[in-house]
Amino acid sequence: MQEQHSFTADQDKGILYLVPTPIGNLDDMTFRAIKTLKEVDLIAAENPSHTQQLLNHFEIDTKKISFREDNKDYRIDELVQTLNDGQNVAQVSDAGMPSISDPGQELVKACVDNNINVVPLPGANAGLTALIASGLVPQPFYFFGFLNRKNSDQISELEELNQHSETLIFYEAPHRLNKTLKNMQKVFGADRQAVLCRELTKKFEEFDRGSISELIEWTEANQVRGEFVVIVDGNKNATQENQEQDELAGLSIQEQVDLFIGKGMKTNAAIKEVAKLHKVKKQEIYNIYHEI
Structure with missing residues (x-):
C-alpha cells in the first residue's frame, strides 16, 4: 500500500494540484484555487488559450503549457520530470474538475506511481450541480458522463444502465441530444422521468423536467443550444x-x-x-x- 500525507511532502519533489475551474460563472472560482494558480510554477491546461481568459480575469501570470488528450502521452513524462525536479504544477481543464470527462487520470496515475503527492481542490462540477436541482432523488446516483457516439454501442450501454435503480447522470452535446433521448426512450421507456439541465451557472441556465417522451418533443420544438447535463430517474424495477x-x-x-x-x-x-x-x-x- 501507499500512504500520502498531502502537506508534509518530500521537499525534493513538487506537488500536483488538481484545480477545478468554473463551469460558466467566473464568480464560482474559489479563493484557494486562485491562490494556488498564482503560487505554482506551472499550469497544465487542457486549452491554454481558453484558460488564459480565466487567468486574465484574476490577474494570474503563471506560465502555462497545454495538456490535452492528443499530447498526453509525451506531456506526462515532461510533467513528471518537472515535479521530480521540485516544481509545483496545477492541472486544469476547460471547465469543472480535471479527470471528470476531461484529461487528468493518466497524469494522476503517473504521479502516484512516482510517489509524487496529488492534492485535489474542491470546486465546480456540472453533474452534481445539475443533480441537486433536478428534483429527482439525489442519492444514490450513478455518474456515467458521455455515452458512446455509435448508435449500437450507445444502445448496449443504455441496456446495461437500465439495470440500475440509482439516478443516472449523463453529459451530452446539443447536436446529439435528440438522438440520445430517442435511444433512452427505446431502452428506458417513454414515461421514465428525466431532466435536461442547460448552460449551468450561466445567464441562460435552464431546467426542463418531464418524461423522456416530453423532452424529445421539447428538443424538436426548440433550438437546442449549449452543453447539457441529462439526469434520468433510475429503474425502480x-x-x-x-x-x-x-x-x-x-x-x-x-x-x-x-x-x-x-x-x-x-x-x-x-x-x-x-x-x-x-x-x-x-x-x-x-x-x-x-x-x-
Missing part, C-alpha cells in the same frame, strides 16, 4: 428484475416459463416475461417453449 434473473439462472427456457406459470401467470404472459428478461422477441421464447 431493477432490483426485482435482477432477483428474477438470479432465480432463473441455470433453468431451461421451459423451466423458466413454468416457474412464472407456477406463480399464477397465464402461459402467454409467462412467455412474454421470460422474453423481456432475456431481451429477445416473444416469438422466440414461444417457439422454444412449445418446441416448434
Whole structure:
C-alpha cells in the first residue's frame, strides 16, 4: 500500500494540484484555487488559450503549457520530470474538475506511481450541480458522463444502465441530444422521468423536467443550444428484475416459463416475461417453449 500525507511532502519533489475551474460563472472560482494558480510554477491546461481568459480575469501570470488528450502521452513524462525536479504544477481543464470527462487520470496515475503527492481542490462540477436541482432523488446516483457516439454501442450501454435503480447522470452535446433521448426512450421507456439541465451557472441556465417522451418533443420544438447535463430517474424495477434473473439462472427456457406459470401467470404472459428478461422477441421464447 501507499500512504500520502498531502502537506508534509518530500521537499525534493513538487506537488500536483488538481484545480477545478468554473463551469460558466467566473464568480464560482474559489479563493484557494486562485491562490494556488498564482503560487505554482506551472499550469497544465487542457486549452491554454481558453484558460488564459480565466487567468486574465484574476490577474494570474503563471506560465502555462497545454495538456490535452492528443499530447498526453509525451506531456506526462515532461510533467513528471518537472515535479521530480521540485516544481509545483496545477492541472486544469476547460471547465469543472480535471479527470471528470476531461484529461487528468493518466497524469494522476503517473504521479502516484512516482510517489509524487496529488492534492485535489474542491470546486465546480456540472453533474452534481445539475443533480441537486433536478428534483429527482439525489442519492444514490450513478455518474456515467458521455455515452458512446455509435448508435449500437450507445444502445448496449443504455441496456446495461437500465439495470440500475440509482439516478443516472449523463453529459451530452446539443447536436446529439435528440438522438440520445430517442435511444433512452427505446431502452428506458417513454414515461421514465428525466431532466435536461442547460448552460449551468450561466445567464441562460435552464431546467426542463418531464418524461423522456416530453423532452424529445421539447428538443424538436426548440433550438437546442449549449452543453447539457441529462439526469434520468433510475429503474425502480431493477432490483426485482435482477432477483428474477438470479432465480432463473441455470433453468431451461421451459423451466423458466413454468416457474412464472407456477406463480399464477397465464402461459402467454409467462412467455412474454421470460422474453423481456432475456431481451429477445416473444416469438422466440414461444417457439422454444412449445418446441416448434
